[in-house]
Amino acid sequence: MDYFAQQLINGLVLGSIYGLIAIGYTMVYGIVGMINFAHGDIFMIGGFIAMISFLVLVSLGLTAIPLILLIVLLVSMVITALYGWTIERIAYRPLRHSFRLAPMLSAIGMSFVLTNFSQVSQGARVKPVPPIITGGYTLHEGPEGFAVQLSNIQIVVVLATIVLLAVFTWLVSRTRLGRDMRACEQDQTMASLLGVDVDRTISMTFVIGAALAAVAGMMYLLYYGLVDFFMGFVAGIKAFTAAVLGGIGSLPGAMLGGLAIGLIETFWSAYFSVEYKDVAAFSILIVVLIFMPTGLLGRPEVEKV
Amino acid sequence: MSAISARPSHAAQPSGSAFILKKALISAAVALVLFSLMIGVRTEAGPQGGLIYWTRFGDLAALVGTVFGGSIIIELLRQWWGPVDKEHIVPKPVQAAMSFAGRWLAPALLVFAFLVPVIFYNQRYILDLSILVLTYVMLGWGLNVVVGLAGLLDLGYVAFYAVGAYSYALLATNFGLSFWVCLPLAGILAAFWGVLLGFPVLRLRGDYLAIVTLAFGEIIRLVIINWQSLTGGPNGVSGIPRPTLFGIPLDNSDDGLAARLGIDFSPTHRIVFLFYLILAMALLTNWVTIRLRRLPIGRAWEALREDEVACRALGINVTTTKLTAFATGAMFGGFAGAFFATRQGFISPESFTFQESALVLAIVVLGGMGSQLGVALAALTMIGGFELFRGFDQYRMLVFGIAMVLLMIWRPRGLIGHRAPTVFLERNQAISSDLVKEGHG
Numbered sequence: 164m165d166y167f168a169q170q171l172i173n174g175l176v177l178g179s180i181y182g183l184i185a186i187g188y189t190m191v192y193g194i195v196g197m198i199n200f201a202h203g204d205i206f207m208i209g210g211f212i213a214m215i216s217f218l219v220l221v222s223l224g225l226t227a228i229p230l231i232l233l234i235v236l237l238v239s240m241v242i243t244a245l246y247g248w249t250i251e252r253i254a255y256r257p258l259r260h261s262f263r264l265a266p267m268l269s270a271i272g273m274s275f276v277l278t279n280f281s282q283v284s285q286g287a288r289v290k291p292v293p294p295i296i297t298g299g300y301t302l303h304e305g306p307e308g309f310a311v312q313l314s315n316i317q318i319v320v321v322l323a324t325i326v327l328l329a330v331f332t333w334l335v336s337r338t339r340l341g342r343d344m345r346a347c348e349q350d351q352t353m354a355s356l357l358g359v360d361v362d363r364t365i366s367m368t369f370v371i372g373a374a375l376a377a378v379a380g381m382m383y384l385l386y387y388g389l390v391d392f393f394m395g396f397v398a399g400i401k402a403f404t405a406a407v408l409g410g411i412g413s414l415p416g417a418m419l420g421g422l423a424i425g426l427i428e429t430f431w432s433a434y435f436s437v438e439y440k441d442v443a444a445f446s447i448l449i450v451v452l453i454f455m456p457t458g459l460l461g462r463p464e465v466e467k468v
Numbered sequence: 469m470s471a472i473s474a475r476p477s478h479a480a481q482p483s484g485s486a487f488i489l490k491k492a493l494i495s496a497a498v499a500l501v502l503f504s505l506m507i508g509v510r511t512e513a514g515p516q517g518g519l520i521y522w523t524r525f526g527d528l529a530a531l532v533g534t535v536f537g538g539s540i541i542i543e544l545l546r547q548w549w550g551p552v553d554k555e556h557i558v559p560k561p562v563q564a565a566m567s568f569a570g571r572w573l574a575p576a577l578l579v580f581a582f583l584v585p586v587i588f589y590n591q592r593y594i595l596d597l598s599i600l601v602l603t604y605v606m607l608g609w610g611l612n613v614v615v616g617l618a619g620l621l622d623l624g625y626v627a628f629y630a631v632g633a634y635s636y637a638l639l640a641t642n643f644g645l646s647f648w649v650c651l652p653l654a655g656i657l658a659a660f661w662g663v664l665l666g667f668p669v670l671r672l673r674g675d676y677l678a679i680v681t682l683a684f685g686e687i688i689r690l691v692i693i694n695w696q697s698l699t700g701g702p703n704g705v706s707g708i709p710r711p712t713l714f715g716i717p718l719d720n721s722d723d724g725l726a727a728r729l730g731i732d733f734s735p736t737h738r739i740v741f742l743f744y745l746i747l748a749m750a751l752l753t754n755w756v757t758i759r760l761r762r763l764p765i766g767r768a769w770e771a772l773r774e775d776e777v778a779c780r781a782l783g784i785n786v787t788t789t790k791l792t793a794f795a796t797g798a799m800f801g802g803f804a805g806a807f808f809a810t811r812q813g814f815i816s817p818e819s820f821t822f823q824e825s826a827l828v829l830a831i832v833v834l835g836g837m838g839s840q841l842g843v844a845l846a847a848l849t850m851i852g853g854f855e856l857f858r859g860f861d862q863y864r865m866l867v868f869g870i871a872m873v874l875l876m877i878w879r880p881r882g883l884i885g886h887r888a889p890t891v892f893l894e895r896n897q898a899i900s901s902d903l904v905k906e907g908h909g
Contacts (some may be wrong), residue, residue: 198678207735218519219509246488246502254877258877260879264833267678268872271623271870271872272868272873273606274869275869282862283866286510290511291517293518376634400686403679439690448679453671
């Protein structure tokens, strides 16, 4: 039971990170109708920028951990968001009215660009970071000496996810920008006729998605203590699986799917085999798409002829 | 410039030098922020395990300067070229030369391909490179059936390549079966996997299908890595037998081909044999595809690509049509895989990454999705282009990615962007693919 509880905690933390990435996929798919294949790499870039800015801040002599974390968070969100904006501007906007596969292929190309850009600019080796947030609580000491641990970093990850999700839900449901986004999601032509700046709204969607991915990247860095240039690929596919599982286009669905994927992966590693954990995640993607194409909270797609 | 001002709809686009300068400055500012940390600061794991960093502000300045200059040049080019949708009239002589080239390019290439081992007999490097190019031509033609003809975006094509390679490697090393027995088996097994994958994903469309095939390709690779008792895991399979000329080995032994023919043995014989083998296999792929396009099934594929709903309304069985496309494409992938295994003599999961899938897909797309000649030219360009970057391995994929994005923006329809219909009334007329509406296959 203790072992199970521990895995539950680990799974929820991992799931929060996936959920944050999945929101980016689901938003972009909702508005533009394309799979932003480069989104996993945006997450990776976010992790790198967090790592570099952390390193620079520490070497500049800053010692207050909360202040460092706040600055790192802001810097990585801003710069990564600019990456999202630039990519949309360069690689996706010219193709918005092109044929169906063009944006997807352009996105795959962009994903290669980002992966190899960080490999070329920062080297291929894994970058380890010392634990920044340490300490934690022992929740329950089992009779066999197995203790259920809840570390501070896990609390930070989950709290940050909840706060961001709250802010984000408010943004989508209460602000002008959120209304524009929902309008564009339904009908871009009609929205533009009614005075919504469609280009700007789509840009903002990419910016917000990238900023959330940057947070996920930073959380990943804090939680696992390392970044490498290839981590975006697998994390991206898993987060996409999460978005599909939750029902693509649905924001709570993305979070729910992220948690589900995180839990499944953790339990699979804990009880079956670590080697096949990625196979499990990818198989779920296939199974979900076949039997439940609309996901948990998605709306069925109506085909218009 | 006059072309722009002549069109009132484009008159809103400013074109003064102040505008260009402003745009370039914005680009440079964006680049400065983007690259500030990624280029300006280089991190590395230090000797004690901690991270160290040093700054590279010179590189950063150079890169930002390049973006500034590049953006000015691009803007000038854009104004010189005029709006994207403007018709550019090609002079008559150029048109005539183009159509002449179009008619004779394919036969000329074919003749040249047959003569390559004769011309470059002593240049091992060129022979190896042409074998590689032909392997990709074959893979491209195989994937063309799925993507170009049936319009199903397959991002996991490398899975079938891997199935073919491992089928041959394992059958040959474990049971001693010869290449010619294994080749059809590899094709059949790959086709079987194609059906296995195709069956459940038939209901999916477009992007979803792409992601599922991608996941499938990764699953196959991960299983190969982890099923160590069968596949040797990351170490791969080595000692795969070389192909024989219908039982006659191409080696130094007494019953080898050289000894039987009474000529001196040379290792080049085997390379030349491999060259003609892959050429024959590629041409077989091409021939089968061309024939299939004229059969009802091939027509159904192309109809499916254009409009799935209309297909269903016309009574085409969408399920079997998609399945045969998947199976046919996978079979050719399996053949190519078996060839790859026998040529290398060693295979490992590293050869079957997503990058390979993307490369083959890029070849098909660059070739114009459906054009056989285009795919061959694209394979030549791509693999040749890759060879240019032989010295700078780490920049290779970076340039490949940039090229893929630029290609999509510049010519989303590929190099040869028209589709020759297989059925026509009275006269054959090629259709520009800009006019073809893509369905949601």
